[in-house]
Amino acid sequence: xxxxxxxxxxxxxxxxxxxxxxxxxxxxxxxxxxxxxxxxxxxxxxxxxxxxxxxxxxxxxxxxxxxxxxxxxxxxxxxxxxxxxxxxxxxxxxxxxxxxxxxxxxxxxxxxxxxxxxxxxxxxxxxxxxxxxxxxxxxxxxxxxxxxxxxxxxxxxxxxxxxxxxxxxxxxxxxxxxxxxxxxxxxxxxxxxxxxxxxxxxxxxxxxxxxxxxxxxxxxxxxxxxxxxxxxxxxxxxxxxxxxxxxxxxxxxxxxxxxxxxxxxxxxxxxxxxxxxxxxxxxxxxxxxxxxxxxxxxxxxxxxxxxxxxxxxxxxxxxxxxxxxxxxxxxxxxxxxxxxxxxxxxxxxxxxxxxxxxxxxxxxxxxxxxxxxxxxxxxxxxxxxxxxxxxxxxxxxxxxxxxxxxxxxxxxxxxxxxxxxxxxxxxxxxxxxxxxxxxxxxxxxxxxxxxxxxxxxxxxxxxxxxxxxxxxxxxxxxxxxxxxxxxxxxxxxxxxxxxxxxxxxxxxxxxxxxxxxxxxxxxxxxxxxxxxxxxxxxxxxxxxxxxxxxxxxxxxxxxxxxxxxxxxxxxxxxxxxxxxxxxxxxxxxxxxxxxxxxxxxxxxxxxxxxxxxxxxxxxxxxxxxxxxxxxxxxxxxxxx
Amino acid sequence: xxxxxxxxxxxxxxxxxxxxxxxxxxxxxxxxxxxxxxxxxxxxxxxxxxxxxxxxxxxxxxxxxxxxxxxxxxxxxxxxxxxxxxxxxxxxxxxxxxxxxxxxxxxxxxxxxxxxxxxxxxxxxxxxxxxxxxxxxxxxxxxxxxxxxxxxxxxxxxxxxxxxxxxxxxxxxxxxxxxxxxxxxxxxxxxxxxxxxxxxxxxxxxxxxxxxxxxxxxxxxxxxxxxxxxxxxxxxxxxxxxxxxxxxxxxxxxxxxxxxxxxxxxxxxxxxxxxxxxxxxxxxxxxxxxxxxxxxxxxxxxxxxxxxxxxxxxxxxxxxxxxxxxxx
Numbered sequence: 001x002x003x004x005x006x007x008x009x010x011x012x013x014x015x016x017x018x019x020x021x022x023x024x025x026x027x028x029x030x031x032x033x034x035x036x037x038x039x040x041x042x043x044x045x046x047x048x049x050x051x052x053x054x055x056x057x058x059x060x061x062x063x064x065x066x067x068x069x070x071x072x073x074x075x076x077x078x079x080x081x082x083x084x085x086x087x088x089x090x091x092x093x094x095x096x097x098x099x100x101x102x103x104x105x106x107x108x109x110x111x112x113x114x115x116x117x118x119x120x121x122x123x124x125x126x127x128x129x130x131x132x133x134x135x136x137x138x139x140x141x142x143x144x145x146x147x148x149x150x151x152x153x154x155x156x157x158x159x160x161x162x163x164x165x166x167x168x169x170x171x172x173x174x175x176x177x178x179x180x181x182x183x184x185x186x187x188x189x190x191x192x193x194x195x196x197x198x199x200x201x202x203x204x205x206x207x208x209x210x211x212x213x214x215x216x217x218x219x220x221x222x223x224x225x226x227x228x229x230x231x232x233x234x235x236x237x238x239x240x241x242x243x244x245x246x247x248x249x250x251x252x253x254x255x256x257x258x259x260x261x262x263x264x265x266x267x268x269x270x271x272x273x274x275x276x277x278x279x280x281x282x283x284x285x286x287x288x289x290x291x292x293x294x295x296x297x298x299x300x301x302x303x304x305x306x307x308x309x310x311x312x313x314x315x316x317x318x319x320x321x322x323x324x325x326x327x328x329x330x331x332x333x334x335x336x337x338x339x340x341x342x343x344x345x346x347x348x349x350x351x352x353x354x355x356x357x358x359x360x361x362x363x364x365x366x367x368x369x370x371x372x373x374x375x376x377x378x379x380x381x382x383x384x385x386x387x388x389x390x391x392x393x394x395x396x397x398x399x400x401x402x403x404x405x406x407x408x409x410x411x412x413x414x415x416x417x418x419x420x421x422x423x424x425x426x427x428x429x430x431x432x433x434x435x436x437x438x439x440x441x442x443x444x445x446x447x448x449x450x451x452x453x454x455x456x457x458x459x460x461x462x463x464x465x466x467x468x469x470x471x472x473x474x475x476x477x478x479x480x481x482x483x484x485x486x487x488x489x490x491x492x493x494x495x496x497x498x499x500x501x502x503x504x505x506x507x508x509x510x511x512x513x514x515x516x517x518x519x520x521x522x523x524x525x526x527x528x529x530x531x532x533x534x535x536x537x538x539x540x541x542x543x544x545x546x547x548x549x550x551x552x553x554x555x556x557x558x559x560x561x562x563x564x565x566x567x568x569x570x571x572x573x574x575x576x577x578x579x580x581x582x583x584x585x586x587x588x589x590x591x592x593x594x595x596x597x598x599x600x601x602x603x604x605x606x607x608x609x610x611x612x613x614x615x616x617x618x619x620x621x622x623x624x625x626x627x628x629x630x631x632x633x634x635x636x637x638x639x640x
Numbered sequence: 641x642x643x644x645x646x647x648x649x650x651x652x653x654x655x656x657x658x659x660x661x662x663x664x665x666x667x668x669x670x671x672x673x674x675x676x677x678x679x680x681x682x683x684x685x686x687x688x689x690x691x692x693x694x695x696x697x698x699x700x701x702x703x704x705x706x707x708x709x710x711x712x713x714x715x716x717x718x719x720x721x722x723x724x725x726x727x728x729x730x731x732x733x734x735x736x737x738x739x740x741x742x743x744x745x746x747x748x749x750x751x752x753x754x755x756x757x758x759x760x761x762x763x764x765x766x767x768x769x770x771x772x773x774x775x776x777x778x779x780x781x782x783x784x785x786x787x788x789x790x791x792x793x794x795x796x797x798x799x800x801x802x803x804x805x806x807x808x809x810x811x812x813x814x815x816x817x818x819x820x821x822x823x824x825x826x827x828x829x830x831x832x833x834x835x836x837x838x839x840x841x842x843x844x845x846x847x848x849x850x851x852x853x854x855x856x857x858x859x860x861x862x863x864x865x866x867x868x869x870x871x872x873x874x875x876x877x878x879x880x881x882x883x884x885x886x887x888x889x890x891x892x893x894x895x896x897x898x899x900x901x902x903x904x905x906x907x908x909x910x911x912x913x914x915x916x917x918x919x920x921x922x923x924x925x926x927x928x929x930x931x932x933x934x935x936x937x938x939x940x941x942x943x944x945x946x947x948x949x950x951x952x953x954x955x956x957x958x959x960x961x962x963x964x965x966x967x968x
Contacts, residue, residue, distance in 0.1 A: 026922065029715050029922075030918050030919055030922050032715075033681070033712075033713055033715055033918035033921075034917075034918045034919060049652050049653065050652065050653070050655045050656055052653055052741075053653055053654050053655070053656055053657055053692055053693075053694070054656065054657070054692055056688055056692055056740055059739060060742075077718050078715045078716075078717070078718050078719065080719065138659075138660045139660070139930065301648070302645060302646075303651055304646075304651070304663050366651070366655075366658070370659055375655075375656070375659060376656070377656060377657075377659040377660040378656040378657070378659075378660070379656070379657045379660050379661075379693070379930075380657075380688070380689050380692045380693065380926075380929070381689050381693075381926040381927070381929040381930045381933075382926065382930075383926075384685060384688075384689060384922045384923075384925060384926035384929070385922065385923050385926035385927065387919075387922055388918075388919035388920065388921075388922035388923035388926070389919070389923065389954075391918070391919040391922075392919050392951050392954065406954045408954055412940075413941060414943075414958050417957050417958050417959070418955055418956060418957055418958070419927065419943070419947070419956045419957075419958060420923070420927075420949060420954070420955060420956025421955070421956075422953065422954035422955055
């Protein structure tokens with residue numbers, strides 16, 4: 001390792017970088033400076049303005065272009081003679097298979113979502129290529145090394161589930177601003193601008209029809225000869241006024257909660273808005289997404305300001321008006337996107353009006369956007385540090401310097417005088433179903449659950465498979481692929497709708513199912529246990545997977561409402577990036593090492609990311625810190 | 641820009657970092673002026689970070705010509721021979737930095753920094769010196785300390801796979817988040833007093849805790865060696881090792897410290913480190929960037945008063961090297 005600096009292994013190495021974003025830009029630069037000569041880089045994203053504060057290889061003029069390609073060109077300017085191969089593609093594409101991965105000496109991840117991380121982990125395991133994994137949030141960061149058979153794989157540790165909220169908290173008893181955001185985004189916005197036919201927990205029935213449910217009028221239907229403002233005010237009064245009155249009438253609900261107050265548009269905004277703002281200029285209809293803004297047309301400048309109830313009500317009506325005037329074609333198939341200014345304005349205003357009703361403090365558009373879009377805090381410095389640490393680990397991996405592999409944590413506040421804390425990697429988890437092929441067990445009602453439920457809730461959501469194949473003994477029950485015969489497809493489609501016990505090869509308690517992903521070369525055995533009843537609140541999937549680690553619950557199932565379920569493609573990934581950092585807060589109990597277990601006093605700031613307990617291997621001067629438990633408060637703070 | 645509120649353009653560009661340190665800190669950053677002396681890889685990393693962060697202005701001083709060494713870990717210099725031949729390192733870096741963020745004024749000052757008077761340093765809020773002699777470090781630190789306004793002073797150096805940061809914030813008042821007795825987050829005001837570089841390195845070694853990073857001592861030996869030999873910083877090689885080890889022995893004896901406390905292997909790595917190791921530049925430049933942001937924004941505990949990183953053990957350690965009376 002004394003030759004770290006002049007390592008020859010560097011020159012001969014072929015490395016794959018996955019991700020050309022915050023960490024990726026820093027990593028590509030540092031790899032090139034460190035003497036790497038053959039670098040491949042995959043990223044499906046294009047450049048956005050909010051990337052420019054840290055993704056220093058990109059300029060304003062590059063907005064909209066491929067990150068992988070622009071990053072390559074930028075680095076070649078200062079290292080013209082090296083080879084950088086960019087792929088503007090999704091790492092989950094089928095051409096990035098095990099054979100593709102086998103050509104690399106090491107794979108370096110600078111990803112922002114759990115799904116892609118799991119996918120790359122499996123391909124690295126199958127191709128037997130070492131993986132260096134990383135993540136950052138604000139001043140916090142981490143780098144880990146995963147070498148098959150030597151250290152734990154990325155999935156050996158449970159990953160925390162994204163936060164979800166009980167439906168009733170969102171629909172009737174919000175107590176935090178985030179509940180109002182979820183309501184505004186996933187219920188109200190979806191109802192107004194999304195698919196009209198999708199299920200929605202919002203009460204859309206008016207008083208006179210509330211008893212004759214099925215054929216009652218949906219108040220969201222715009223009436224003939226109703227102008228946009230009248231329509232907006234009618235909905236306003238329904239969701240912030242009438243619905244609250246209905247809720248108030250149920251005394252049971254308010255025994256332990258503060259009673260909300262109904263808000264009607266006529267009380268907040270007695271004047272008709274048309275007088276003040278006139279009609280929307282038709283020429284604006286062709287403008288791009290970001291230029292249509294109710295803040296602009298109402299003269300509200302600073303997104304950091306907290307608007308009054310009156311201002312929020314104006315923004316609510318104005319955004320609605322602008323959607324109908326300028327973007328009518330999109331209505332019906334819009335989903336919330338944090339980069340859609342008008343959508344953010346609408347959601348901010350609606351969430352704030354609801355917050356006012358429930359006595360919850362109002363928030364600025366800037367804050368609301370962060371919560372609604374699950375925006376991850378990001379700075380250049382942490383990414384630069386993490387990229388440096390990745391390269392150091394990559395060189396050790398290339399030198400097969402196994403004893404010196406480290407996971408490193410970047411801390412915001414020092415622990416044991418350290419801001420950068422190296423930790424010895426853990427051994428593979430014997431019960432990991434990914435790297436140790438350990439079987440899982442599934443409790444499920446085999447007479448009621450369909451194969452489709454099993455595929456969606458377990459195979460895709462929990463096991464993260466893209467091209468699954470399901471077998472019972474030698475019988476194929478289900479398969480996804482490009483080259484299937486029509487009759488097979490018909491057969492599988494029919495199977496999806498059958499309950500497990502009625503499948504051609506009956507699946508009941510005691511059955512062992514084999515689930516396989518051919519692209520990931522990942523096989524998993526699942527032992528089926530029949531169970532009649534499930535708790536709707538605690539076990540919303542109606543099935544419980546155990547044995548290995550609990551993977552994150554997917555959002556947006558019937559019984560819980562997540563924050564971020566119906567967002568643009570960027571949002572869920574950003575959300576999961578935040579989840580990644582929560583890994584720091586996860587306890588880890590495995591390791592064959594003998595350890596002492598001192599309590600380390602946290603510093604006086606009571607920082608929630610502080611290390612609580614560390615195990616120390618103390619060989620005189622060269623101390624090595626072993627994590628055992630991190631403060632779990634970290635998780636709670638994130639969403640606030 | 642009216643200086644009080646962030647513009648729409650700033651809010652859009654700095655969105656992700658405002659979510660880390662707040663709009664108030666961003667405003668303070670945009671009004672701050674930074675001076676950097678000595679543009680090698682670590683300083684280049686730092687400059688990139690601080691320009692992206694959106695400081696008001698950055699002034700670079702380095703009249704050096706572009707050599708292979710200068711190119712080795714500095715991504716701000718594009719290896720175009722025609723351009724390189726006519727310009728100094730600082731001018732080339734300036735051109736690259738300007739395009740990173742059009743809202744930051746980046747400029748070059750020519751001349752020998754140690755000959756500049758107090759008025760020159762008075763223009764800045766933060767002064768960073770890199771790759772300079774012991775004498776220069778001391779004298780610039782003293783000039784900053786004599787000014788009526790508080791100027792934050794840093795030295796930063798990278799040798800081989802090791803890096804060091806020294807910080808002198810003089811009297812630093814800042815706020816930090818804390819939980820009150822009801823476990824509710826509140827903001828408290830704190831004050832720290834820093835020793836000068838001269839004061840720090842004069843602390844007798846035997847009075848320091850045994851666990852103090854060995855890099856601290858090793859860097860002092862190299863610094864003294866280069867000064868005694870009249871070398872420029874980094875002008876050292878493996879041939880110098882016997883002389884360096886001899887000096888180490890002498891200093892240890894004078895400080896009543898067992899010389900085995902500074903391993904010869906570490907000294908050997910440091911004398912071989914003419915070129916910086918790019919991953920360490922990124923790490924040290926990143927930590928320094930965060931520290932400067934903390935100092936300017938007055939938010940969060942700044943490090944006090946040395947930081948060390950060694951890629952060999954992977955630890956990034958803070959050491960407080962000051963007379964007991966100055967500790968708080």
